[in-house]
Amino acid sequence: MKILVLQLARLGDIYMSWPALRALRRQHPKSEIHFLTRPRFEGAVYGLGAIDKHLSLPAGFILEPMVRSEADTRQALARLDGFLAEIGKVEYDLIVNLTFSPFSSYLTHYLTGSNTKVLGYTRHSDGFLNLADEVSQYFYSQVGFDRWNRVHVADVFASLLGVQFTEDDWKAPVMALNIELPENYLVVHIGASENQKVLSAEKWARMLTYLIERKPLVPIVLIGAANEKHIADNIKQKISSKQIFDLVGQTKIYELFPIIQNAIMLIGCDSAPIHIASLTDTATLNISIGQVNFWETGPKATHGFVYRAESAESLIAQRVGEIAALLLEGTVVPELITRAAGLTSYHKKESAQDRFCWDLTQAIYLGNPFPVSEDIRFYEAIMKLEDINGFIMEQLTNYKNNSLREILDRADEIIHSISQLVPDVRPIVSWYQAEKIRIPPGASEDIMASTIHIHKTLDRLLKVYILQDEKVAVQEAEHGKI
């Protein structure tokens, strides 16, 4: 059996795919597994023994003719053709798309043969997005920074494959530490995958200054990419300390494995070293800044901790230093988000209302109890959605109406607007929108039947709250409140 796995996202996503690839190998021990990544991030495949062949998507080469004052799209298409011809030589029995992106969905569909099973995003024959499996539907509707999913991406991958992880799926590759480092050091990753996730040299310096004063015997090893060298240089200008060992720009990504494995703790923002530490099971303090959903991409190390800051500017560097020092002393402060076992990987102190959207998501997808909202606007939005849905269902009984398409589109716009105004209904509306996308091309009658089914299911979902609202109204009336 030949299996192709696509992971065309970045370093951290590739490392988060390692457990899934190992589980896939366990599931299909005699299969040939090919793994497609971008050449820029191929360092993250080094040491992954579960695959048979590593393939590269030559994105830079394909796009080069377009990055000119006179773009040559024909040449770019010809280069893409060349890549597709090469990868298309193999007829895959299974394609697993772990990328969940538009490009990967087109590529998956292009490579799908008549006997190929597909997991993850692909396309229908008419080019529209195909969320063929339940996990893809969930990913499309509920996963992302601005959404309310709390299942870690690595666990979403496991669900897609239908596997349960074992301890071995999370092991680090065996690599020797070829750099001389002191004992019992702390490793600090000063960079991040995006500018908005990174701390300034000044903030790092303040944090490390506090840490050095509090823990003078703990060596600190700085790591980062070559293009982050200026941050390290800046930090060292501000702190003159023999405790700091600068490895920034001196290591390949995979050389970080033994460095992180031998550390007493890793401190870093949202980036690949956090996920390396998940595999080495090194204690981790993840400084999670801005537009990051830590539930999805936080540390999976047994002793993993998340410190959330809305922005780099709002983060109090000295406080982070203090928190890190306390962790080294075995004390976990209340403002830290801590690791947990179960469906979600972390435990965070929050109110039921803070957790509402996640509880609602679990109710929709897992059959958990529907949560009660304390916000009257939620119930008002539900009633509006129920009205519109009722109107749509009436229109659907007359699907030969020439204006039906226009009416349905307009109704969907209104549903979308309601979800923008009242965010707490978004899990339901996102579910609905993803279900509509899942309808495959086909005969009008079949499309209509699928559409009606979706609206009936939506009606049942909404009625959970309509009936609750009526019950509450009845109870309040009996107690003389209204």
Place this chain on the structure above:
Amino acid sequence: MQKELENYLAIALKKLEGACAEMIKKSTYNKETEKMKMLIELTKEQVKNENTRIATR
């Protein structure tokens, strides 16, 4: 320099999208239009610094 390259890509992207739309109008969705769609999405991801999470939908 990076900004200049992004500008070239953005201009090329607009042309590609136009050409693809024309192609789909003249014939149904097929392997050739699929390749063009691939190139369009690959370009968009590059402009977003290969952050496919942003390009997910």
